[in-house]
Amino acid sequence: MATWAPHSWTNAEARQLPIYPDAAALDDATRRLASFPPLVFAGEARNLTADLAKVADGKAFLLQGGDCAESFAEFHPNNIRDTFRVILQMAVVLTFASKLPVVKVGRMAGQFAKPRSANTETIDGVELPSYRGDNVNDIAFTAESRVPDPERMIRSYAQSAATLNLLRAFAQGGYANLHQVHRWTHDFMGRSPWAKKYAETADRIGEALDFMEACGISPDTVPQLSQTTFYTSHEALLLPFEEALTRQDSLTGDWYDTSAHFLWIGDRTRFEGSSHVEFLRGIGNPIGVKCGPSLDPDALLRMLDTLNPQRVPGRMTLITRYGYDQIEAHLPRLVRAVKREGHSVVWSCDPMHGNTVKATSGYKTRPFERILSEVRGFFAVHRAEGTHAGGIHAEMTGQNVTECTGGAIDVTEQSLADRYHTHCDPRLNAGQSLELAFLLAEMLNTEMAERRKAAA
Structure with a gap:
């Protein structure tokens, strides 16, 4: 295989990258980015790899969540706080249910760029370049707004740093x-x-905390109870930006993409010979691969050999995205192939992307019951194959939006318009996210009980 360098991706086939009309402006922006401080440190990325190795080994659970696409317009401390808070709430419920540590990773502080199914979109007979995320162009449907602007990368860096x-x-x-x-x-x-049906679990968590406090274990005496470890992640899509943030670690000599702790490659850019695969194979960060119906087992195994030739535990997370009615038909083949070849991976479920439908009102939405059904299918496959259902990858917000239908709070197709704020795909709101955590907790409870029975 050819020698890797931060720029070697430019020799491979690139899809989903914007074409900047002003090459000099692009060079100037990436040169400035390359001189800026790193957003995260190599040691933190290594810590995450170690944490994910425990997930791969069935000794922890991965909770990854946040915005579909961050935007400049919705950049506000309250939005960051509310999403962080709901992730923490979910993690406490999952930790209590599974008795496993929960690795918390936000789709935050860098999740701007979005892949598109077409390079252009047409409205009322007018054809313009597609919106590719706020770090590329503007969502407003005008010719000027849709021109890719490299200065937006500088702004996205600043927003990521503040976040x-x-x-x-x-x-x-x-x-x-x-x-x-x-x-x-x-x-x-x-x-x-x-919430009545989850009150028992919540009460038991409260009793456990009261018991610990009575034993002298409180946030005042044990610092771990008042702080947590929280990692950031985004899709490594806009490669000029990612290359500019790639630095050589002074301790190990390895290269790390310091724009986030964890980066993933999407369904549309993971093809063999892609520039995105070439870039990711050389960085030391833990990486994810989105796995959809178009990925066959042999192609996945070749990709694992490319991205993780040394088989480092915790480096690879396979994020499955099939749709509620497809997962049990497709996932077992991948799980068996990976298990047969002895790869250590984290299996994580993205129950969002395969379950997007168009409501009669014209809004894109995701029915909560379908999201839940895909998660159930994910757990069922891993139970049948004797592997660990290691994580969940959800598009969600701490805001009280109305974007996904259903859930016990019952967002209807008619109420979608009330608070439909997303810049891209529909997200679970705070209530739906918490409900998902309680339902996940029940599944994890079952899995852990079966493990204890098998070990007895």
Whole structure:
């Protein structure tokens, strides 16, 4: 295989990349980005790899969630806080149910770029370049707005840095206090008629915290109870930006993409010989691969050999996205092939992308029951194959939006228009996210009980 370098992706086939009309402006923007401080550190990425190795080994669970696409317009500390908070609430419920540590990774501080099914879109007979995310062009449907502008990469770097700064403060500054997180959940459930069926689990978490406090284990005496580790992630799509943020670690000599702790490659860019695969194979960060119906087992095995030739545990996360009615037909072949070849991977379920439908009102939506059905199918496959259902990858927000139909709070097709704010795909709102966590908790409870029985 050819020698890797941060720019070697430019010799491979590139899809889903914007064409910048001003090459000099692009060079200037990437040169400035290359001189900016890293957003994350190599040691943090290595820590995440170690945490994910535990997930691959069945000794932890991965919770990855956040915005479909971050935007400049919705950049506000309250939005960051609310999404961080609901991820923490979900993690507490999942930790209690599974008795496993939960690795928390946000789709935050860099999730701007979006792949598109077509290079252009047409409205009322006018054809313009597709919107590719706020770090590329503007969502407004005008010729000027849709021209790719490299200065947007500079702005996205600044927004990512500010977001990351706030996330670090929240994670380490006392906001993640375990008692406080549980109190939020309790208060939220107290206002929600659907919460009665999960009250028993919530009460048991409260009793466990009270017991620990009576034993002298409280946030005042044990710092771990008032802080948490929180990682960031995004799709490594806009390669000029990712290359500019790629730095050589002074301790190991390895290259890391310092734009995020974890990067993934999408369904549309993971083909063999792609520039995105070429870029990701050389960085030391843990990486994810989206696996959809078009991926056959042999192609997946070749990709694992390319991206993780040394078979480093925790490096590879396979994020499955099939649709509720496809997962049990397609996933077992991949699981068997990976297991047969002895690859250590994290299996994570993206129940969002395969379940997008168009409502009669014209809005894109995702029915909550289909999302849940895909998660159930994911757990069923891993139970049947004797492998670990390792994680969930969800598009969600801490805001009270109405974008996905259903759930116990019952967003209807008629109510979608009330608070439909997404810049891209529909997201679970805070209530639906928490409900998903309680339902996931039941599945994890079952899996852990079966494991204990098998070990007895």
